[in-house]
Amino acid sequence: MEKRLLLEESLLNLILRRLAFQLIESHQSFEESVFIAIQPRGIELMHAVVKALEEVKAIKPESLQQGTLDITFHRDDFRSGKSLIPKSTDIPFAIEGKRIILIDDVLYTGRTIRAALDALVDFGRPKDAELLVLIDRKLHRDLPIQAKYVGKTIDSIEEERVTVDLEGKSVWITPKTPDNG
Amino acid sequence: MASLSTKHLLGIADLSTEDIQLIHSTADEFKEVLSRKIKKVPSLRDVTIANLFFENSTRTKISFELAEKRLSADVVNFASSTSSTKKGETLIDTVNNILAMKVDVVVMRHPQPGAHRLLSRHIDAKIINAGDGAHEHPTQALLDAYSIRERLGEVGGKKVCLFGDIKHSRVAISNILCLQKLGAEVMVCGPGSLIPKYVNGLGVKVSHNVQEALAWCDVANVLRIQLERQQVRYIPSLREYNQYFGIRKSHLDALDKEIVIMHPGPINRGVEIDSDVADSEHSIILDQVENGVATRMAVLYLLAEA
Numbered sequence: 001m002e003k004r005l006l007l008e009e010s011l012l013n014l015i016l017r018r019l020a021f022q023l024i025e026s027h028q029s030f031e032e033s034v035f036i037a038i039q040p041r042g043i044e045l046m047h048a049v050v051k052a053l054e055e056v057k058a059i060k061p062e063s064l065q066q067g068t069l070d071i072t073f074h075r076d077d078f079r080s081g082k083s084l085i086p087k088s089t090d091i092p093f094a095i096e097g098k099r100i101i102l103i104d105d106v107l108y109t110g111r112t113i114r115a116a117l118d119a120l121v122d123f124g125r126p127k128d129a130e131l132l133v134l135i136d137r138k139l140h141r142d143l144p145i146q147a148k149y150v151g152k153t154i155d156s157i158e159e160e161r162v163t164v165d166l167e168g169k170s171v172w173i174t175p176k177t178p179d180n181g
Numbered sequence: 182m183a184s185l186s187t188k189h190l191l192g193i194a195d196l197s198t199e200d201i202q203l204i205h206s207t208a209d210e211f212k213e214v215l216s217r218k219i220k221k222v223p224s225l226r227d228v229t230i231a232n233l234f235f236e237n238s239t240r241t242k243i244s245f246e247l248a249e250k251r252l253s254a255d256v257v258n259f260a261s262s263t264s265s266t267k268k269g270e271t272l273i274d275t276v277n278n279i280l281a282m283k284v285d286v287v288v289m290r291h292p293q294p295g296a297h298r299l300l301s302r303h304i305d306a307k308i309i310n311a312g313d314g315a316h317e318h319p320t321q322a323l324l325d326a327y328s329i330r331e332r333l334g335e336v337g338g339k340k341v342c343l344f345g346d347i348k349h350s351r352v353a354i355s356n357i358l359c360l361q362k363l364g365a366e367v368m369v370c371g372p373g374s375l376i377p378k379y380v381n382g383l384g385v386k387v388s389h390n391v392q393e394a395l396a397w398c399d400v401a402n403v404l405r406i407q408l409e410r411q412q413v414r415y416i417p418s419l420r421e422y423n424q425y426f427g428i429r430k431s432h433l434d435a436l437d438k439e440i441v442i443m444h445p446g447p448i449n450r451g452v453e454i455d456s457d458v459a460d461s462e463h464s465i466i467l468d469q470v471e472n473g474v475a476t477r478m479a480v481l482y483l484l485a486e487a
Contacts, residue, residue, distance in 0.1 A: 074223060084486060085184075085206075121219070
């Protein structure tokens with residue numbers, strides 16, 4: 001199986017701008033909204049989305065509340081032989097009554113999002129929570145979870161892996177190897 | 182990804198520098214968890230832990246129990262005063278009986294040095310040493326080093342002096358090994374009768390003068406005089422000990438720098454340390470207690486995972 005390109009720069013920029021418009025449509029000024037990126041790969045996407053918001057509607061990044069969430073302690077596959085080293089959680093604001101925009105790069109089985117929703121409960125009771133992902137691998141859901149904002153929906157097979165490279169402005173589909181599985 | 186190189190935590194001697202750093206960085210994340218309103222994560226919800234204390238303990242036992250509960254583990258407690266060991270049962274039989282009830286991790290304190298090593302050869306559960314006689318107390322050393330790292334930024338290159346009863350202290354051995362693995366320089370200071378000969382083989386400095394030792398170090402870790410372990414009298418009296426080796430405010434005032442004061446507890450105020458030193462702004466004694474929970478959570482989490 002060859003590595004193949006799923007999204008290149010111009011299309012990726014277009015998608016980010018569309019996601020920005022969709023967010024503005026439902027959140028307007030973002031006064032009651034907070035962004036929470038899932039560690040580690042949701043963070044770059046959050047930054048890209050925030051940048052797109054600035055570009056399309058001059059929304060200042062500093063005016064948006066942004067946090068990161070590590071879900072390691074809430075995973076359901078602990079003690080299955082994988083080593084799970086936590087990364088930092090940093091939510092420097094109250095989420096009580098807020099509208100959460102949860103961000104991750106790829107939605108696959110839905111288990112990460114399940115864990116994230118579980119982890120968020122520890123911080124308070126938000127008004128609601130929505131999910132934004134760049135890639136939705138819709139054929140592989142293990143749980144009834146879906147994203148409200150989707151960059152691109154794809155039909156990939158289990159032996160493939162989706163790699164989002166926002167620095168290189170591209171998204172790839174690569175064969176799954178023991179290291180990246 | 183990284184994981185610990187050992188299956189049990191029997192002593193600092195078994196850990197690599199990377200293991201200690203991994204425990205510390207994991208403890209950072211648990212410290213963040215402990216600052217939340219809901220201080221609990223579900224990581225160990227399918228793990229059962231037995232706390233076996235064959236020797237008295239207050240803070241270590243509470244600290245372990247809190248760490249276990251904040252990881253959502255099921256916890257059973259056992260104290261030797263109420264147990265069948267008094268009826269003549271051997272250690273291995275006692276523990277095997279408890280393990281027959283499906284326990285995954287054993288946290289044990291035992292008066293016999295090496296009891297944990299013996300047990301690790303005979304049972305399947307993960308074993309964490311919460312103190313074995315005058316041998317090791319690894320989680321105390323890990324949290325002491327963590328507290329130094331938190332206060333001074335890093336442990337490497339720092340000068341740490343352990344004061345007091347080195348001979349009867351498991352905290353001393355574990356601390357010396359842990360600090361050296363992290364690249365700190367270590368000195369011990371106390372009366373000759375309480376400095377054991379083995380320290381010469383560990384590459385630590387020895388001093389018998391409190392003021393000199395304080396002038397040398399960045400961190401002073403003051404240990405308790407363990408009267409309960411002393412079969413013969415190593416010091417003439419506690420009053421005399423305080424006169425020659427107690428840490429007083431006047432000692433600190435005579436220094437031209439600020440040093441960090443630590444004590445693993447329980448404190449004998451007016452013996453090894455005076456109240457105005459223990460309660461001063463240089464003291465991180467209560468930070469040590471707080472960090473104990475996060476450090477023990479990290480150890481339990483990393484071992485349960487392996």
